[in-house]
Amino acid sequence: MKNDNTWFLAGAVLASTLVVAACAGVPSAQELDKIAAQTLGASFRDQGVAKVDRLVQDDANRECSAADIAGKPIDAQVGRRIEAASLKTVQMPPDGKFLGDWKLGEAIAQNGRGLTWTDPAGSVNGGNCYNCHQISKAEVSYGTIGPSLYNYGKLRGVSNPESGEAKAIVEYTWGKLWNARAYNACSGMPRFGHAQILGEKQLKDVMALLLDPASPVNQ
Ligand code: HEC
Structure with missing residues (x-):
């Protein structure tokens, strides 16, 4: 065919x-x-x-x-079972550092390439986040399948995520990116860590885009 x-x-x-x-x-x-x-x-x-x-x-x-x-x-019970099993798949960063470089994170969020038959084996995938989310104000082309992530850290009062001050939010965000089903059984968001779409360093860069106070997302 x-x-x-x-x-x-x-x-x-x-x-x-x-x-x-x-x-x-x-x-x-x-x-x-x-x-x-x-x-x-x-x-x-x-x-x-x-x-x-x-x-x-x-x-x-x-x-x-x-x-x-x-x-x-x-x-409800099946949903809770899926969430609990999904949460178990989440691998926290072994070095305990959750945030990378927001500029690299922005490029990953913009990049919709990867995993198609025209992509060479071993090529680096993008996160395609803008396809479903508003993130930084500078990008005017975005999808609305997911909620707006503009001011993600700011709205949650995250001012110094590296200090451990906002641990619960930082860990939730990492878990959401690793396996979105951990917090919403039938989530339509790709399971970036679980499905090995994004690697640990890429996830850290995307985390910085959402949570670093210096990121344009939080201005
Ligand atoms: C195919 C669409 C889709 C893509 C691509 C996608 N998401 Fe999502 N995302 C969703 C949907 C839908 C929700 C809300 C439902 C849920 O919680 O699963 C969501 C929820 C979230 C949340 C939780 C928001 C909150 O207030 O708790 C975060 C954080 C998030 N996405 C970040 C990202 C990032 C970063 C990327 C790119 C690496 C991304 N998403 C890619 C669809 C998507």
């Missing part, structure tokens, strides 16, 4: 499958989900760094998809 046409063809296959399914009776949401998964599985192949195993859902993905399909919020 040609790469450019994958989605179009997947759509066509899905549509024809649905017509057949509809003749045999209306498929349930679960059956439709199964058909969609099979169609996706048959329509993609490994290419470069983009591997088909990305279609495999982990437990949290599966539980959150099931809730979505049922049109309900995640069951």
Whole structure:
């Protein structure tokens, strides 16, 4: 199957499958989900760094998809279980330092490259944060899927994060970046540390963008 046409063809296959399914009776949401998964599985192949195993859902993905399909919020107990398990995956920086260079963090937040089949193996990923968040005022092009992070540290009264003064906020922010599900079971934010999208040094630089009082985010 040609790469450019994958989605179009997947759509066509899905549509024809649905017509057949509809003749045999209306498929349930679960059956439709199964058909969609099979169609996706048959329509993609490994290419470069983009591997088909990305279609495999982990437990949290599966539980959150099931809730979505049922049109309900995640069951509170299941949600708490996902959050607790996600929090356990968070690896704090071994040297106890959470903040790097906000200027490098800004470049990472701006950079949406990485993980596609055209990216050479071993290339450095971006964080793509502006795709979902307002961050610094200088950037006027941003998405609104996530909340604005402008004045992130300032609004939380963080004036000297290196002193340990704002430990709870600093650790929460690190955990959120490492694995967003630790604080919101069905978060739509990429799990930057957990999924090895960003490395420890990159995470520190992004932390500085959000929390360093000298960062334009907190002016
Ligand atoms: C695909 C969209 C998406 C991307 C990309 C994304 N985020 Fe988020 N982010 C969200 C959403 C949605 C929320 C709110 C829901 C939640 O808490 O998970 C959020 C929440 C947050 C929060 C918590 C805010 C608070 O007030 O507690 C922080 C901090 C954050 N994002 C930082 C970042 C940074 C830094 C990056 C880039 C490295 C980033 N996000 C990339 C969607 C995204």
